Structures are given as structure tokens and as C-alpha cells.
Amino acid sequence: MIVPKPEVPVDRELLKGSTPLLLLSLLCEGPMYGYQIIETVRQRTGGTYTLKEGALYPALHKLEATEFITSYWETQENGRERRYYAIQPAGQAFLTAKKKEWNQFVDMVQAFVGPRA
Amino acid sequence: MIVPKPEVPVDRELLKGSTPLLLLSLLCEGPMYGYQIIETVRQRTGGTYTLKEGALYPALHKLEATEFITSYWETQENGRERRYYAIQPAGQAFLTAKKKEWNQFVDMVQAFVGPRA
DNA sequence: CATTGTGCCTCGCAAAATGAGGTCAGTCAA
DNA sequence: TTGACTGACCTCATTTTGCGAGGCACAATG
Numbered sequence: 001m002i003v004p005k006p007e008v009p010v011d012r013e014l015l016k017g018s019t020p021l022l023l024l025s026l027l028c029e030g031p032m033y034g035y036q037i038i039e040t041v042r043q044r045t046g047g048t049y050t051l052k053e054g055a056l057y058p059a060l061h062k063l064e065a066t067e068f069i070t071s072y073w074e075t076q077e078n079g080r081e082r083r084y085y086a087i088q089p090a091g092q093a094f095l096t097a098k099k100k101e102w103n104q105f106v107d108m109v110q111a112f113v114g115p116r117a
Numbered sequence: 118m119i120v121p122k123p124e125v126p127v128d129r130e131l132l133k134g135s136t137p138l139l140l141l142s143l144l145c146e147g148p149m150y151g152y153q154i155i156e157t158v159r160q161r162t163g164g165t166y167t168l169k170e171g172a173l174y175p176a177l178h179k180l181e182a183t184e185f186i187t188s189y190w191e192t193q194e195n196g197r198e199r200r201y202y203a204i205q206p207a208g209q210a211f212l213t214a215k216k217k218e219w220n221q222f223v224d225m226v227q228a229f230v231g232p233r234a
Numbered sequence: 235c236a237t238t239g240t241g242c243c244t245c246g247c248a249a250a251a252t253g254a255g256g257t258c259a260g261t262c263a264a
Numbered sequence: 265t266t267g268a269c270t271g272a273c274c275t276c277a278t279t280t281t282g283c284g285a286g287g288c289a290c291a292a293t294g
Contacts, residue, residue, distance in 0.1 A: 016130050022230075025230045045225055052251070078261095080259065080271080109219065114216075133251095169282070172283070174243060196290090
């Protein structure tokens, strides 16, 4: 699903805390490597949200440290290497919880901002 | 509108960036003073989200510095003072923009997380 | 008279994203 | 073969924000 490019750039501050959720959701679709994640997000958001490396890699490593995801290197035909990240069972569970949290958060804000126009 | 109390506490990080939106939305309903804002939020969220003073006042002051809101002291009958905050025209405009941004943000995340269960 | 509630505030800390930087390995054209 | 470009990984300092804890002052309640 591709989100239409918004006229207003999305405030970076809003993104805070949603990154692990995004990452786990993406990895739910299958293992991906860093660069690929960035590109995927960029494309699906119509170019608005470019996940920054400085945000991605630390987040990925943290997720790995808590064993929500694993990583492994894979060599391509041309000899170059990529580091793939894959979701783990614990990550699945965490994702489920995070999703619930996300929905509650949205409900909460919506209660003040008013329902969507 | 009152949001049912969530089982999972909402991650603080998610809140980041949404505070000005909340504040402006609330002040749209009329002038309020700090303590009242905290109480209102607490009640409307069923007690889950207690806006912290350490988050509220700095945010309020920042909003005032940018002239999105104004403040004025009002003396009650019992002689005590309250500082009321009121939204300004510039704040109204900003709020409109922020709301749009919020909706886009939600759409974006939803595009990855998948539609609500 | 002491405790609780109202009501304002500030400060130091921690978490997270940003922006900028760095490295190395292939590709491709001049 | 040199140089530019892209793919691909990463780190670091700075900024922003919320949190927790604290402080102050006064009123109402027991």
C-alpha cells in the first residue's frame, strides 16, 4: 500500500517512538537489509519519509540486542555482502503488543483532536 | 469523549511531538489553566494519560513564545490566582496544519502496521 | 494545626531522531 | 586507470522532548 505524498511534511517529532513499530511490521513481511528498509519506506510513503540511517541502525541493533530480531550476513552473486534482519518469535509478540499500544495512542489523540475530517 | 482505559500503558515516546497538538486542540474549546489541563486530560483518557507538569509547562511556554497562545492571570473569588492560556489566531492556523499532519502521520504508520483490527 | 489539594514553576536526566560524517566495495564511462 | 557514483554498513554530537523529582505558596478540611 502506498500512501499519497502529503502536502505537509510530517513532523519528525511525531515519528518518535514509532520506529520500532515500523521496523517490526516491515520485517514481518520477511527479512530485509538496512538499505532495503530505507528504500522501501521511502517508496511506500511516496518519498516523504526517508528513514535516516542514524535512526535506523541504532534501532535495528537495539531490537537485535533484545532478541526481537536476528541478523545474518548474506553474500550476493557479485561477492558483496548484505546484512539481513529477520523478526523473531519474541519480536512477533512484541509487535502485537506495540500495535495495540499504537491503536490506543491514536484513539487517545483523536479524542482531543476530534475525529478525522 | 472519554477513551476507555487501555490495558497497556501508552509508550511515552509515542507522545513526543503530539503534545502541542493536544494542547492547542484543548485550548480550542476555550481558555484553560495548567492544572485544569492536566485534570481534563486525565479524566478524558480514563486516567491513563497524566500529562506531567514537566512536560506541560515548558510546552505551554514554548507555545506562548511563538505566539500561538497567550496567557493571563485571573484572580478567583477566594483570592487565589490562576494563569489561563488562550489560543490565538496564529495558533488556530497552526492547529489546522498540525491536524492535517497528524492524519497523514497516522495514515503513514497504518500503511505499515496494517489497518486497525 | 497538620494534612491534603490546588496551583505555579524549574532542573537534571534519559531516550530518540537528526545531520553530518566515515568506510569500503563494486560499476561504469571517459 | 582513474574518477564518480551508488550500494551498503556504521558512528558521533547535538537537539528535542518527556519524565521524575523537587520547590514554593496558599486554601480548605479534618
